């Protein structure tokens with residue numbers, strides 16, 4: 001175990017050179033310099049390159065092995081893991097013993113009965129043979145109209161249903177747009193700490209990511225502008241509301257300033273607004289300000305259920321046909337049967353009520369977190385599904401995540417969201433994935449105790 005190994009070698013808490021090496025290796029994995037599955041240099045070779053000792057490199061490798069980012073095989077060497085990042089950060093396993101504060105989803109236990117009955121009544125009343133066949137190439141018009149209504153409710157203006165396309169969840173929307181509007185080797189600007197699903201797509205498809213500095217409202221327009229002056233940027237991906245992982249939400253003013261930079265540098269904008277329904281007041285989409293350049297993503301995964309796999313993409317009028325052809329060529333079409341359910345929920349108004357009910361649960365859980373984690377430095381919004389907990393000096397994020405795991409608690413370390421070499425010393429906590437409120441309280445109390453005890457007690461690196 002790392003803690004033991006570290007103690008045996010007499011490492012003190014202030015001896016953190018190996019953490020710099022951990023970050024250097026991670027940055028190389030993120031940038032694609034060390035590709036997935038590739039062999040890492042020997043301890044000696046890397047020590048020589050980084051002007052350190054083989055023992056320090058060995059320690060860094062141990063940390064990355066414990067975090068399942070690299071793996072070691074006796075006699076063969078050490079390799080970069082194939083893309084496990086998403087599984088590491090989103091532990092979707094349902095294990096009753098585990099207090100899972102890692103997965104960002106609605107509190108499904110709350111709406112499952114309603115959803116089951118709506119799905120079965122919708123599917124048992126289908127009379128249109130169309131839904132069982134190959135429907136119109138981008139999905140049925142009424143399904144796209146529902147998508148347009150849903151996104152409009154939360155701040156998007158769309159001139160025509162022809163601009164709305166269906167996708168198998170927001171992840172599919174993101175990967176389609178990245179594949180279609182960037183080339184291998186292109187650089188995509190993203191928030192300096194962002195949703196790991198984007199990092200995963202970029203790694204697998206060989207796109208470079210440039211992290212843009214953020215503040216408590218998310219991406220800084222002046223930092224994006226400086227980046228665009230330095231290098232060619234093909235696309236910018238922005239999470240404007242309840243940003244994953246920091247919770248940052250952009251004001252209208254910030255959205256306008258960012259749109260000005262996007263317009264000036266003629267960037268493609270991908271606005272991932274999957275958490276937009278959690279805003280207490282309707283916020284105007286950034287895409288409304290740059291309609292010729294903006295792709296806007298919304299969907300039902302976070303508001304209702306990720307199992308539906310229903311997302312909507314609004315494309316600029318000039319690009320709708322191109323994107324439709326891509327979706328058709330890659331998946332033919334997202335399942336009409338599921339979109340029939342989604343569309344029914346939206347048309348009846350049930351979808352908005354279910355979204356509001358989840359927002360209320362999130363508000364209540366944020367309040368509970370505020371009282372149990374009193375005194376901790378947290379970034380969050382009153383209705384976010386998650387919070388970003390800045391750690392005291394006595395804990396390092398990876399080390400806290402490991403210590404929590406040993407106590408059957410899953411939290412997500414900042415290192416999983418980092419784009420450049422540095423990240424906050426923070427963890428992301430999902431407040432919605434534990435169904436029972438009493439269990440949720442219990443998890444936060446355990447975490448508060450762990451935080452108060454400090455890492456010295458647990459002996460983690």
Ligand SMILES: Cc1ncc(COP(=O)(O)O)c(C=O)c1O
Pocket residue numbers: 104168169170171172195197239244272274299301302306309310311
């Ligand atoms: C910002 C963001 N975008 C997209 C997704 C993926 O959503 P979906 O389940 O609709 O693919 C997530 C899921 O966590 C997310 O946080």
